[in-house]
Amino acid sequence: MKFIEKYRKICLKNNSLLCVGLDSDLSKIPSFLKEKSENPLWEFNKRIIDATYKYVAVYKPNFAFYISQGEQGIIALEKTLSYIPEEIPIILDVKIGDIGNTMKHYAKAYFGKYNVDAITANPLMGFDVIDPLLEFPDRYIFLLVLTSNKSNKDFLNDEQEMYVKICKKIMGWSTSNIGAVVGATNIDKIQEIRNLLPDSVFLIPGIGAQGGDLENVMKYAVSQNEPNILINSSRGIIFAGTDDAPENFPKAAGIAAKELQKSINSYL
């Protein structure tokens, strides 16, 4: 099934536009899991998925937290990808961009071997990054357009407005398989980006730890016929209960996911 169909289906079924970021930082995982398990990253993710899958539209593991644990991290990632219910799309957050020959290998790796529904990609090197990914027409690419971090002002959001240029390139590439990463911290730009990309799915990080404002994001990012957005939360959900009641962390994550799901929907 095409990413976009799978996404629409689960949004309806779970009544959710929430993306849970599996930024499973080993140093923040409750110690009881580390003591009793060979692969605590995987044990942690399994419990988080069990507790949250009814409230989410998409899961998004960020690659940094897996590769930092070597082959055990890659095994944890593979087990996590297999464990996520088939009906819930997966975005692998790799922010990759390389020359065409190399991108072919990344495409085969992430869309083939790891079989995820979508990845994040970095457009700096231009269309050569995108082209090999489009060989998998049922998958989806979330291109960095305007990120949520402060130093987005260095290039993406300086006086030459590179984010606008990226949007125009995406339109020119005329494919329905490209979405946009648009940080929630850029309230004043979101409507402009939505106007440039009326039908793309926006992956929106920056709510929570990074200080984005959900109400205004919803006001400006939702598109005309379909919402076409995913509000991402990572640390705010998966580590919601790890300090206060480590044994009950999955329950706390479930509650945090359910609350954010409701909160997003309240602005629709």
Place this chain on the structure above:
Amino acid sequence: MKFIEKYRKICLKNNSLLCVGLDSDLSKIPSFLKEKSENPLWEFNKRIIDATYKYVAVYKPNFAFYISQGEQGIIALEKTLSYIPEEIPIILDVKIGDIGNTMKHYAKAYFGKYNVDAITANPLMGFDVIDPLLEFPDRYIFLLVLTSNKSNKDFLNDEQEMYVKICKKIMGWSTSNIGAVVGATNIDKIQEIRNLLPDSVFLIPGIGAQGGDLENVMKYAVSQNEPNILINSSRGIIFAGTDDAPENFPKAAGIAAKELQKSINSYL
């Protein structure tokens, strides 16, 4: 030892400015290695290193070719990194760029766990990408400045000349730990980039398969007191003999490396 000292030392010892890219594509590895070995990627790299280490300044594994083989690929990468002689610096080609919190994990992974001397990074998201990497002051960052691929014209090399902007940012960040990836296919821009970054080490891909012109690269890229360049060749060396005489592929790789080493030096 700081990357830059290690780099200068090996350049002198091996009389070389050659970077061998370990883009070890499993589908191109001789079949006899695949039949008799559990981890052909590693067996291939081991033989390539044995055959070339006297002629190189740096090895550069590109991450795509390892992650595409799952945990066996990561094991091959780890074994390769340990096997490369201590005196030869390693650049892990990951072209990564993410928000600060995530970059901390990549920095710990690549400079800590994998313990490589340098990585390639993508500056699109600005200084937040660089800052956590600078916490490892003995390592080095090769930032994408002007890549060798055709679609560098989409952003890096369009009329607004983003590559110039990146150079100016690098100067502003005033650290001696940032080098530049400058594609050999941009002969008309290399001198300008060298003038902007007089002391940075340039990692120069695009000779060979991508059609760059070595003579002119050497004319414009070498800096005043020290050469400060690395000429990268990947496929042209590691797969030099795999079609004609698969059993003798390491010998062919050694000859190809030695020839390119000499050829580079002839323009000094």
